[in-house]
Amino acid sequence: MNTQDKDRTIILEVQRGVGGGPSRTQEYELPEGAAASLLDGLRWVREHLDDTLAVRYSCINANACKECMMILDGKVVYACVARMQPGARHQVAPLPNKARVRDLISEIAPVKERFDQEENADD
């Protein structure tokens, strides 16, 4: 990778962890052209660097499912429409006001649509 390419590398600093457990930050480098949107970038990471990174989405690029909400550089975004800047360093984290399930996945389902293990056991 030459200097010019290096200047256009995108760095994602992703906050990771499971449930209420400890958090850590993991850094991923995206080469130029790997990602137009944040979701492109996270999908690229999973396919090329680390498939253990948890992120949820359904519709990929249409902003229809509304599942890919997360925090990018301190602001709530839909990852599928948040644009990446070549050469930038971005901080990515799960939603602060929802329970974290894993990494960038938060509990976003309406309460009535959640399967509650305890209450629902009938035998």
Added chain:
Amino acid sequence: MTAEEIVNRETDVLIIGAGGAGMSAALAASQAGSRVIMTDRSLIGRGGATIMAQMTVAVALGEQTPDDWRHHYADTLKAGRGLCSEPLARLLCENGVDAIRLLDSWGVGWARSDGHLTQAQAPGHDRPRCVYVDYLNTGPAVAKTLRTQVAHDDNIERYGDLLVLELLVEDGRVCGAVALHLTTGQPVVIRAGAVIVATGGLTRLYRRNSASLNMGGDGYALALRAGARLIDMEFVQFFPIGHLAPRLVGFDPIMWDPFRYKLGGRLLNGLGEEFVEKYGHAGEEKGYTITRDAATYAILKEVEAGRGSPAGGAYLSFQHVPEETLRKAFGPIIDKLAANGIDLTKSPIEVAPIAHYHMGGIRVEVDMSTDVPGLYAAGEAVGGANGANRLSGNAITEAVSFGLQAGRSASAYAADAQALQAPRALELAGPTLARLEPAPQGGEAPNVAALIARLQALMQDCVGPFRNEDGLKQALDQLQVLKAELGDALPGDGGPQDPVRLDALDLHNMLLVAEAVTRSALARRESRGAHQRDDFPGMDDAWTLNQTLALRDGQWRLETEPVRRLDTPVDIPAGGTEYEGQA
């Protein structure tokens, strides 16, 4: 995990999948007096394909011009190139009328003008027949309307983030399912009088696809393993003008179809020439009339001949459309395009075929029952109604009308079904539960997300719109390689939302379903609709047959059967499409 710890639930009708078909089925089953549990691997009414629909819903309402469901039926059969199941096509077109009126009564907001619903003309229809919700909002409006109805129905429990892994089969009858609760990583056993598969299609098998991540064909895999036959698996619809370039953020790639409905537009090859006429179709100046299979063929043949656009597709141009006309038709969308650096008055965009819909699926009778008692299917998960090629606008009509039918049928079956006892359900679930137990991880685990990408590339290249024997055989070999690399044991830690485990579960199903598509495509030695063989060009009348596929003791069983006809043919009124395929 001990038996006492497994969450164990019971209901009359279990519905897998909460898109348009699943939600419609839930409402009908509840209406018929059943208790319903509806699950979705994602959120309720937000994943799947329904919410992705951009515009057209075809149904003979006769609001724009006089119409009759029998004209819609004739067009559907013609588009299906002789392979539609007549009873299923009839159900779609005839019951579709009430289904779409029902959505209207629930306030879906179909576009209206001059005191009637607006119906757009779409390719393959003999008259304006497609209702829609502006702007590009048909799918979200349908999904929201059904979500609201379902939420207000006390008989329906709905649970997101539940991934169904296997159906429970007792004495040849489906009587429940084992699911994985993704939020906790814990298994759940659900006993049910009847089960409806409404999981949609398989477009995720392809690298370029227009639907959602959830459409990996898992419902087909569930049905196969439970003993049901699939039908028409070789017919994957490629949507001809999926967006290709420049990169657009925040748009579904099938967005250009509505532009074509309202504004026409011109397809041009890399040299800037119109080309669809060369392939025997009406020129673009006569309007947007070319069907999906035909347009896909023409675009890819131009690319093959070295006349593709720079990114490897065709140009779609609206440069001849005045800006004020564009704004009137698509107002806010024009601004969103500008934010992506696209000005349609100045330059064309590039489009190429993209996996969009599956004509094939679970083989059902007209009441939506499968070969296996207790198992029903609805929506895109069903095969047969659309034959070798689906008409624009038939998918939502199919989802709702088939969903309502499946809900009624499953409810009636469940009312008399013998209840499965909880201990027996746990026994039946045993092998699946054992599979979820932590397995010793030997060696370096493969990146499963990368394996999925390899599968998608393989299917795109070898089992896409153009096929031949060499490519299909190579695909069968490579599917075995991928299967071996994935291995039997489930990787991952099995905790909450474990992405590695989820990908592996999905890939197991995707590989099975990919093999079903490939084997069916290899056997059909002709070209018809969405199935185009380089080595067998042209339609062969001897192949006016459907292929069915089953798994028996782990072995594939591929058979042919005559196309299903109605006992009494539909009397199609004069003045519409003549359908000659009718016996």
